Amino acid sequence: MVTVGAPVGLAARPATAAPTTRVVETEGTMPSSEPIVEARGLSKRYGTVRALEGLDLHIRRGEVYGFLGPNGAGKTTTLRILAGLVRPTSGSALVVGHRPGSPGSLARTGWLIETPNFYPYLSGYDNLLALARSCGLDRRRIGPALDTVELTSRARDRYGTYSLGMKQRLAVAAALLKEPDLFVLDEPTNGLDPQGMADMRELIRRLAVGQRTVLFASHLLGEVEQICTRIGVIQHGRLIAEGTIDELRGGVRRLWIRAQPVDRAGQVLERMLGADAVAHVDGRFVLRAGSERAAEINRELVLAGVAVSEVRAAERSLEDVFLELTGGEGGL
Amino acid sequence: MHDLFNSIRAEWLKTRKRPAVWVLAGVLVSVLVAFGYALPWAVLSHPPPGTRFGPGTSPTQLKQLLYPAHFVGDALGGGGLAGPIALILGVLLVGSEYGWGTFKTILTQRPGRLHNLAARIVVLYATLVVYVLMVFAAAAGSSAVLALIDGAAIRWPGVWEVVRAMAAAVFIDGWWGLFGMAMAFLFRQSALALGLGLAYSFIIEGLVFNVLGALGSAVVRSVERFFPGQNAQALAASFTSGPGATSATIGATEATLVLCLYCLAAVAVSALLLRLRDVT
Numbered sequence A: 001m002v003t004v005g006a007p008v009g010l011a012a013r014p015a016t017a018a019p020t021t022r023v024v025e026t027e028g029t030m031p032s033s034e035p036i037v038e039a040r041g042l043s044k045r046y047g048t049v050r051a052l053e054g055l056d057l058h059i060r061r062g063e064v065y066g067f068l069g070p071n072g073a074g075k076t077t078t079l080r081i082l083a084g085l086v087r088p089t090s091g092s093a094l095v096v097g098h099r100p101g102s103p104g105s106l107a108r109t110g111w112l113i114e115t116p117n118f119y120p121y122l123s124g125y126d127n128l129l130a131l132a133r134s135c136g137l138d139r140r141r142i143g144p145a146l147d148t149v150e151l152t153s154r155a156r157d158r159y160g161t162y163s164l165g166m167k168q169r170l171a172v173a174a175a176l177l178k179e180p181d182l183f184v185l186d187e188p189t190n191g192l193d194p195q196g197m198a199d200m201r202e203l204i205r206r207l208a209v210g211q212r213t214v215l216f217a218s219h220l221l222g223e224v225e226q227i228c229t230r231i232g233v234i235q236h237g238r239l240i241a242e243g244t245i246d247e248l249r250g251g252v253r254r255l256w257i258r259a260q261p262v263d264r265a266g267q268v269l270e271r272m273l274g275a276d277a278v279a280h281v282d283g284r285f286v287l288r289a290g291s292e293r294a295a296e297i298n299r300e301l302v303l304a305g306v307a308v309s310e311v312r313a314a315e316r317s318l319e320d321v322f323l324e325l326t327g328g329e330g331g332l
Numbered sequence B: 001m002h003d004l005f006n007s008i009r010a011e012w013l014k015t016r017k018r019p020a021v022w023v024l025a026g027v028l029v030s031v032l033v034a035f036g037y038a039l040p041w042a043v044l045s046h047p048p049p050g051t052r053f054g055p056g057t058s059p060t061q062l063k064q065l066l067y068p069a070h071f072v073g074d075a076l077g078g079g080g081l082a083g084p085i086a087l088i089l090g091v092l093l094v095g096s097e098y099g100w101g102t103f104k105t106i107l108t109q110r111p112g113r114l115h116n117l118a119a120r121i122v123v124l125y126a127t128l129v130v131y132v133l134m135v136f137a138a139a140a141g142s143s144a145v146l147a148l149i150d151g152a153a154i155r156w157p158g159v160w161e162v163v164r165a166m167a168a169a170v171f172i173d174g175w176w177g178l179f180g181m182a183m184a185f186l187f188r189q190s191a192l193a194l195g196l197g198l199a200y201s202f203i204i205e206g207l208v209f210n211v212l213g214a215l216g217s218a219v220v221r222s223v224e225r226f227f228p229g230q231n232a233q234a235l236a237a238s239f240t241s242g243p244g245a246t247s248a249t250i251g252a253t254e255a256t257l258v259l260c261l262y263c264l265a266a267v268a269v270s271a272l273l274l275r276l277r278d279v280t
Helices: A075-083 A124-135 A139-148 A164-177 A194-207 A221-227 A245-249 A262-273 A291-303 A318-325 B002-016 B019-045 B059-064 B068-080 B082-100 B102-107 B113-150 B159-187 B191-214 B218-224 B228-237 B252-276
Strands: A035-046 A049-060 A064-068 A090-095 A109-112 A182-186 A213-217 A230-235 A238-243 A255-260 A278-281 A284-287 A307-313
Touching: A035 A075, A035 A213, A049 A075, A049 A090, A049 A213, A049 A230, A049 A238, A064 A075, A064 A221, A075 A090, A075 A109, A075 A182, A075 A213, A109 A164, A124 A139, A124 A164, A124 B002, A124 B102, A139 A164, A164 A182, A164 A194, A194 A213, A194 A221, A213 A221, A221 A318, A230 A245, A230 A318, A238 A245, A245 A318, A255 A262, A255 A291, A262 A278, A262 A284, A262 A291, A291 A307, B002 B113, B019 B059, B019 B068, B019 B082, B019 B113, B068 B082, B068 B113, B068 B159, B068 B228, B082 B102, B082 B113, B082 B159, B082 B191, B102 B113, B113 B159, B113 B252, B159 B191, B159 B228, B159 B252, B191 B218, B191 B228, B228 B252
Parallel strands: A064 A213, A064 A230, A109 A182, A182 A213
Antiparallel strands: A035 A049, A035 A090, A230 A238, A255 A284, A255 A307, A278 A284
């Protein structure tokens, strides 16, 4: 008998609810309770279009926060507001304890918003040199940043000749220059081939060490699932769910059981859970019950003379959760 | 102040290494040498049969204008292209950032928006100083070469006059550059800013005022003193002397003041647009 997963409970919640506290820890990351990004009631209108509607966001130092939402949900608008590129119509935010876009905030944050944007006639090195100069940083930081993104060998080539993957990596190097407390990466794997995506994923993992925080918006749920410690789902400009991946997956709990004889097992399960909670599909029972009841169910079946060959928590993918939360609104 | 200095260093690196900036300089110098010196000298040296010059003027007299004593006036005009080239430079220093999306990159670094604008303006003027030095050097060199070919005496204007003229050139070109910047901020792109800026420069300031003004329209004469291009021309004309010199209807002091106001207005518009607008 194998039992997998430990769902914690429904994570979907109204935007104003307090953030959940359980955090899945990844290697080298120890989130603290200190907020590094705090946004309250952020709203943004472009003419008659409401891009954000009272968004609350609370990101703690040291976590890798995945920011998910369908196209047009308001992800990039949120990030632009946090970067100080766009002013909110209402609401307020603090980034690293400072007003978005203020020198105090920008000095401690590294940004990659949408596509990487650099000067095509300058080399990768000179692009970073221009950025380093604008921040008053020592040019000696450029070498290690290029090494980190494995771009040293092409550093003297013109940016205009770079592949998309190299451009993305240069953008990450630019974010690294300031040795920031917070990295904000908006879909950094966009347009990359599978190897490039894997490299970028690995790079992001390496960024998220110590008390560094990564705010990571991505098209790819699988990547978010692999990298992020906590996730926020935004739709129609509102945060509709927030929590760890386990918390989000735990929204609908199911157990899968294989047992013989089927008739006897069915009777026991219906007596325990009610007929509505038991279904027999493709030779196995699908039970509407959480994994915390797995041991009890197993014991009752064995006592009733039923042979149990498998008890497993039905694991939903993040994609399942996302589609349920957003009502199947496509086009991440 | 430290942030401003850092921004200036960054902007200067970007501008210094941008090929378009030096292509513009090359065009400016080439046009001046070709159309301000070589072609007029060739025409005056070998006038086509039947060519008539004004009463009391001969080709030899007109050639005096091409010699070192008058190079300041030629250099100030920049072959008629200095203003438009400065306008293009101003547009490029801002408009391209919108085209490449690099404003997002720059504005997510440490310095604030107004520091960035101030740095751009400083770099615009620094680049124009380099342009003016190149143009004056080319004009001085060309005039000296022509004087040597013709065996004419080489008499240079006073150093103070040259310095004043160079300062005036930077000042005049600076207006056009700031105007280009403001247009690029306004339209958030290069193409429209360039098109409308050049159309204004050539059609309104060039065609309307110069052609209608030459016809003796009193209305045009009374209105033109409020326009920056006419004041720029008047300021440049104040350094010109000798046969064929323009008699400016606007005094140099008045022209300087009006241009100052226009420069301030262009900076204010740019600052307002950069400070208040979203960067998307």
